Amino acid sequence: MSMKVTVEKNELVIRMPLQKPAASKSGKTKVVATTRGNVKTGTKIHGAEIILGLNAYIKPDEDSE
Numbered sequence: 001m002s003m004k005v006t007v008e009k010n011e012l013v014i015r016m017p018l019q020k021p022a023a024s025k026s027g028k029t030k031v032v033a034t035t036r037g038n039v040k041t042g043t044k045i046h047g048a049e050i051i052l053g054l055n056a057y058i059k060p061d062e063d064s065e
Helices: none
Strands: 004-008 011-015 030-034 039-045 048-052 055-058
Touching: 004 039
Parallel strands: none
Antiparallel strands: 004 011, 030 055, 039 048
């Protein structure tokens, strides 16, 4: 998983590649990006490192794009 996290103009910017939609554990959605749990980002704010857990998904009937 390749992810870049930055702070720009007081906004958290997360960049990571999309993956081919894959069934979630429940099978109710299809995952298109995930960190697979919480990960250290290497980016700091107020002296503390930002830790991020991200799951991006679509509903199965919306994956035609």
